[in-house]
Amino acid sequence: MSGFVALVARDLRLVWRRPGDVAVVLAFFVVATTLFPLGIGPEANVLARIAAGVLWCAALFAALLSLDRLFAADFEDGTLDLLLLAPWPLELAALAKCCAHWIVTGLPLAVLAPLLGVAFGLEPAVLLALSATLLVGTPTLSLIGGLAAALTLGARKSGALLALLALPLCVPTLIFGAGAVEALATGGDFRAHIAVLAALALVALATTPWAIAAALRQAGE
Amino acid sequence: MATPLLEVADLACRRGGRRVFERLSFSLGPGELLALTGRNGSGKTTLLRALALLIRPDTGSIHWQGTDVAAEPDAWRGRLAWLGHLEGLKADLSVAENLLAAERLRGAPPAGDRLDSALVAFDLSVLARRAMRTLSAGQRRRTALARVVLTQAPLWLLDEPLNALDAPAQAAFRGALASHLASGGLAIAATHADLGVAGARTLELGEPQKASA
Amino acid sequence: MADLHFLANPARFRRFSQRVVPSLSVATALMLAVGLYLALLQSPPDYQQGDTVRIMFVHVPSAWLAMAGYALLAGLGASLLIWRHPLAALMARAAAPVGAGFCAVCLLTGSLWGRPMWGAYWVWDARLTSMLLLFFLYLGHIALSRAYDEPDRGDRAAAILALIGVINLPIIKFSVDWWNTLHQPASVARLGGPSIHPSILVPLLWMAATLFLLFVLLVLLRTDTEIDRRRLENAEQQA
Numbered sequence: 001m002s003g004f005v006a007l008v009a010r011d012l013r014l015v016w017r018r019p020g021d022v023a024v025v026l027a028f029f030v031v032a033t034t035l036f037p038l039g040i041g042p043e044a045n046v047l048a049r050i051a052a053g054v055l056w057c058a059a060l061f062a063a064l065l066s067l068d069r070l071f072a073a074d075f076e077d078g079t080l081d082l083l084l085l086a087p088w089p090l091e092l093a094a095l096a097k098c099c100a101h102w103i104v105t106g107l108p109l110a111v112l113a114p115l116l117g118v119a120f121g122l123e124p125a126v127l128l129a130l131s132a133t134l135l136v137g138t139p140t141l142s143l144i145g146g147l148a149a150a151l152t153l154g155a156r157k158s159g160a161l162l163a164l165l166a167l168p169l170c171v172p173t174l175i176f177g178a179g180a181v182e183a184l185a186t187g188g189d190f191r192a193h194i195a196v197l198a199a200l201a202l203v204a205l206a207t208t209p210w211a212i213a214a215a216l217r218q219a220g221e
Numbered sequence: 222m223a224t225p226l227l228e229v230a231d232l233a234c235r236r237g238g239r240r241v242f243e244r245l246s247f248s249l250g251p252g253e254l255l256a257l258t259g260r261n262g263s264g265k266t267t268l269l270r271a272l273a274l275l276i277r278p279d280t281g282s283i284h285w286q287g288t289d290v291a292a293e294p295d296a297w298r299g300r301l302a303w304l305g306h307l308e309g310l311k312a313d314l315s316v317a318e319n320l321l322a323a324e325r326l327r328g329a330p331p332a333g334d335r336l337d338s339a340l341v342a343f344d345l346s347v348l349a350r351r352a353m354r355t356l357s358a359g360q361r362r363r364t365a366l367a368r369v370v371l372t373q374a375p376l377w378l379l380d381e382p383l384n385a386l387d388a389p390a391q392a393a394f395r396g397a398l399a400s401h402l403a404s405g406g407l408a409i410a411a412t413h414a415d416l417g418v419a420g421a422r423t424l425e426l427g428e429p430q431k432a433s434a
Numbered sequence: 435m436a437d438l439h440f441l442a443n444p445a446r447f448r449r450f451s452q453r454v455v456p457s458l459s460v461a462t463a464l465m466l467a468v469g470l471y472l473a474l475l476q477s478p479p480d481y482q483q484g485d486t487v488r489i490m491f492v493h494v495p496s497a498w499l500a501m502a503g504y505a506l507l508a509g510l511g512a513s514l515l516i517w518r519h520p521l522a523a524l525m526a527r528a529a530a531p532v533g534a535g536f537c538a539v540c541l542l543t544g545s546l547w548g549r550p551m552w553g554a555y556w557v558w559d560a561r562l563t564s565m566l567l568l569f570f571l572y573l574g575h576i577a578l579s580r581a582y583d584e585p586d587r588g589d590r591a592a593a594i595l596a597l598i599g600v601i602n603l604p605i606i607k608f609s610v611d612w613w614n615t616l617h618q619p620a621s622v623a624r625l626g627g628p629s630i631h632p633s634i635l636v637p638l639l640w641m642a643a644t645l646f647l648l649f650v651l652l653v654l655l656r657t658d659t660e661i662d663r664r665r666l667e668n669a670e671q672q673a
Contacts, residue, residue, distance in 0.1 A: 220276075
């Protein structure tokens with residue numbers, strides 16, 4: 001467990017040294033979201049109707065954008081070998097990396113999204129709901145994206161490939177994340193959606209660390 | 222010679238359909254150094270990675286104190302100190318931070334005064350707070366060697382440890398290696414240069430497969 | 435899957451496929467001829483869908499084979515990762531584009547069927563959408579297996595992806611169904627109703643069997659090619 005904490009702490013410290021990397025991702029999220037009203041038109045009811053979907057899609061893209069370097073940096077400077085050689089399960093290391101990624105992307109996205117939601121004319125209750133869905137849903141994105149990042153380690157054109165691998169697997173989270181917000185707005189069952197989102201996160205938690213570890217081991221060969 | 226701690230039998234590795242080495246057997250006792258020699262591409266790095274279980278060998282076995290290391294891989298990894306081609310250091314962390322982070326990743330408690338002595342051994346004390354990014358290749362290599370010393374692991378696996386080191390740094394490494402061996406440690410190093418250890422054994426990898434050990 | 439143990443060795447597989455392929459080709463061609471007769475001439479037009487129902491004879495078996503193909507990829511992936519069967523990697527490489535092809539046929543025939551029935555080439559019907567996502571999963575598998583300079587690495591990465599994909603397929607299917615019921619009322623006519631008249635069921639099953647043979651034949655032939663290709667690459671590397 002101490003190794004897990006140490007790895008999360010190390011990755012957070014590395015991000016702290018280069019806050020620009022995170023800032024770029026968050027800026028992308030803001031800019032990408034802003035483009036939708038410009039492309040679609042400023043009618044308030046249309047924007048409020050699509051807000052949840054737009055914010056969720058933009059969050060998904062932003063999360064993927066930042067995943068490219070998740071394992072690549074460790075792979076290039078040789079620290080991946082040290083992780084592979086650490087005397088504790090590699091699955092935990094995989095989880096720690098995804099956990100650190102979530103803290104520096106998923107968490108800020110969940111905080112930022114309601115602010116952008118205001119621009120789409122969402123009600124305060126809906127803004128809170130949006131934030132809640134992102135809090136519960138983004139860990140799944142970090143885990144699935146982490147798997148895609150591990151699988152594409154050392155591949156040609158890894159960035160686009162990563163998105164191709166991760167996006168179809170993220171569809172359920174997208175559907176229930178955006179669906180939850182819409183359910184609240186239209187009087188549906190918000191809690192059921194959140195419960196499914198949490199279940200999806202648990203499935204990802206139960207399956208991806210093993211797959212990531214397997215992918216990292218074969219990248220080390 | 223003491224009873225061997227490490228016994229490697231009939232090891233064979235294949236890379237991309239090509240046989241790198243086969244029927245490789247040797248054993249190593251406490252205080253012994255095995256120098257791996259051979260031309261570029263003869264499989265020195267592959268052998269080191271196979272010993273560290275980073276590569277799954279096609280055949281053969283590795284035993285430590287009579288137990289197959291593949292049976293308890295985590296325990297085996299805990300006995301290894303690794304120095305690869307790549308230093309495994311983070312450019313954005315300082316020398317001391319890198320060493321501490323590596324120690325913590327091994328699950329060991331923070332090194333404390335051990336850290337200071339490792340820094341002193343490789344003349345890194347003045348550089349301790351400098352970011353890795355600002356250091357030269359030789360300074361980075363010294364940091365990586367300090368990391369190896371810090372692990373206090375019984376078996377060192379080193380890939381070209383003298384790379385990029387100047388004469389004083391080479392002497393510092395020889396000193397560290399000698400005291401590691403003197404305290405009963407083992408080391409396997411791929412190298413072209415003499416590591417200055419009396420009684421070191423060599424294993425030449427390459428086409429005519431001759432294991433001297 | 436039991437057959438895979440027997441066929442794990444490429445040389446043995448080669449002997450097996452050389453024995454099987456000629457008769458399998460003839461059988462597939464004959465079955466296809468009969469199947470086309472059954473599907474195009476012998477079976478009656480649907481009272482509601484008219485002649486468009488005949489698209490189903492290709493569409494539905496393609497959907498089945500596309501799904502079975504992904505399950506096959508997962509099985510091959512497991513056998514590569516667990517037992518390191520060298521043939522499993524080559525067969526997965528061979529099977530993925532075939533499965534993707536059937537998936538594409540399913541999507542294309544679905545949209546051709548949709549034009550007269552729904553008045554649009556594409557409707558976000560739950561089944562079509564799931565198929566589209568399955569197609570994306572196939573694309574990811576194909577792209578990943580070919581993204582590495584060392585083919586071995588691509589094979590193993592794709593194997594891991596196939597295993598995770600097969601776990602996620604039911605989840606994707608479930609969430610798309612949910613999404614579909616949430617967003618639109620049930621379609622006028624869904625693809626493949628629950629009760630099918632025997633006059634349609636017989637040609638449907640016949641075509642399913644035919645296309646299954648075609649699938650097997652294509653995978654065998656392509657696996658043979660992959661074996662040749664891998665040998666050639668190895669020979670080049672050693673030269």
